[in-house]
Every structure is written in C-alpha cells, then in structure tokens.
Amino acid sequence: MGTPDKVFPHATGEALKTVNKHSQPQDLVFYSGWFCPYVQRTWIALEEKGIAYEYKEVDPYRKEKHFLDINPKGLVPAVEYHGKPLYESLILCEFLEDAFPSTPRLLPADPFARAHSRLWMDHISKAIASAFIRLLQAQDPDKQTAALQEYYKALRILADQVKAPYFGGEDWGLVDTAVAPWIARDFVVEKHRGFKRENVGRNWEEYAKRVESRESVLRTMSDRERVEQNIRRYLRDEAQSEAAKAVRAGRPVP
Numbered sequence: 001m002g003t004p005d006k007v008f009p010h011a012t013g014e015a016l017k018t019v020n021k022h023s024q025p026q027d028l029v030f031y032s033g034w035f036c037p038y039v040q041r042t043w044i045a046l047e048e049k050g051i052a053y054e055y056k057e058v059d060p061y062r063k064e065k066h067f068l069d070i071n072p073k074g075l076v077p078a079v080e081y082h083g084k085p086l087y088e089s090l091i092l093c094e095f096l097e098d099a100f101p102s103t104p105r106l107l108p109a110d111p112f113a114r115a116h117s118r119l120w121m122d123h124i125s126k127a128i129a130s131a132f133i134r135l136l137q138a139q140d141p142d143k144q145t146a147a148l149q150e151y152y153k154a155l156r157i158l159a160d161q162v163k164a165p166y167f168g169g170e171d172w173g174l175v176d177t178a179v180a181p182w183i184a185r186d187f188v189v190e191k192h193r194g195f196k197r198e199n200v201g202r203n204w205e206e207y208a209k210r211v212e213s214r215e216s217v218l219r220t221m222s223d224r225e226r227v228e229q230n231i232r233r234y235l236r237d238e239a240q241s242e243a244a245k246a247v248r249a250g251r252p253v254p
Ligand SMILES: N[C@@H](CCC(=O)N[C@@H](CS)C(=O)NCC(=O)O)C(=O)O
Pocket: 033, 035, 036, 037, 038, 039, 060, 061, 074, 075, 076, 077, 087, 088, 089, 090, 240, 241, 242, 243, 253, 254
C-alpha cells in the first residue's frame, strides 16, 4: 500500500460554478466536501428547493476543532441554520423540507407515501451505499464478483419500486435525491468492476439516465476525473474513512 491520495481541495467543473454562486453570508451555512455522495444529497435538496445558502468547503478527514464543534461525528455534510448546527444527510434533507415549506416539495403530502419514501431512503443508505463501498473495496476477483452481485441485488430491489419518470412518479423527490449521488458515481464501478446499468434492468437504465441528467445533480457534480481520483483510495484498499472502516468491519455505515 502506497500513500493515499490527498483529497483535492475544492470542487471543479459544474459544481465549482455552483460553489461560486454561494459565497455570500446567509442564514444557512452548508458545510460540504465536494467529493462526498452524502453531501451531494443535501446539496441537491438545497438546489431543488432554491434555498439561499452559503457554501463552505471542509476537509472532514482533518477533524478540525471548529468543525467538530458543528458536527461532533466529524462528518460532512453539516449545516448551521441561524447559528444552530445540524448534520446527517437525510436528516438535513428532511429539515430543509420542513423549514422551507413554500419551496418545491420533495416529500409527498400523504402520510403513507411519506413513510414509504423514508423506507426506500433507508434501503439506499443501508443496502445500496454500503454495497457500493464493498464493491470498491473488493480486491480479489471472487470477492469482486460477489460484491457486484450484491450491488445489483440492492439496486434491483429499488428499481422494482420506481414509477417513471422518477421514483414517486412525475415529480422529483427525496428518494431520487437520496440515490442520485450513487448513480452519478457508477461510471467508476463500470470502469473498474464491470458494472452495467442494463444488468440491473431496462427500467433502471432509463431511470439512471434521467437522474444523472437532472439539473440539480449536474450542478452539484465535480469533474469525473476528480471524482474518480477521490474514489481511487477505495480501489486501492487504502480508504480510512469512517464509512470504509465500518463496511470492512461489517458494521452499519455511520
Ligand atoms: N451518515 C452520514 C455519512 C456522511 C459521511 O460518511 N461523510 C464522509 C465523506 S463522504 C466523511 O465526512 N468522512 C470523514 C471520515 O470518515 O472521517 C450522512 O449521511 O451524512
């Protein structure tokens, strides 16, 4: 094992343009790591809802005190709203939904449909995101084959629930927001692990294309080469992130 790549210090491409539009002080401060799929969820929700926010880049691996004061777990994303801190990507997405009710809604109004959305967001975090990390971590061919099958299985379970064009039908919602960052990064497992969207199913292939070309997803994505460079730490079995350690140990991702 060599020296792990350092995290590139800032967003690039379309994401950098978005960062530059959000440099002014606002009531809502968004603590981000440009490379992080969990961050991208909250970022997509901010963009979809057109909320005014100030973007601040943080390197969560440095665990600096000022950031630990905001999120004691030391993970991005985090938010300060009128000086009060909150963290956890999906909790932040739901907070934005509650705190900005006059902006486009990302959860359905019906209580059953809201709970149904939460069920599938949970599946994305617990099954899809961890299977993605395991697939990247798998070094020997047998383990890669098994991890790829596990990733397909987790995606197919969600794919079966998708009503086109988006998860809940006509409107973009929080389930789409929750899974979009993994769809936007699947080019890395396609290149390095033989993943193919068509093997999940035809409907997934079409859904994934719609999701990755959504404006809010494009506006929050850095250049692919930078994204891949960051993920390369997992491909070389060197990732020291809390999520990587948890998946390696068979614990749920933090
Ligand atoms: N469950 C958290 C996960 C966030 C997370 O794992 N963020 C990573 C970057 S992608 C991080 O801050 N890692 C720092 C570390 O592992 O020390 C969420 O949904 O917000």
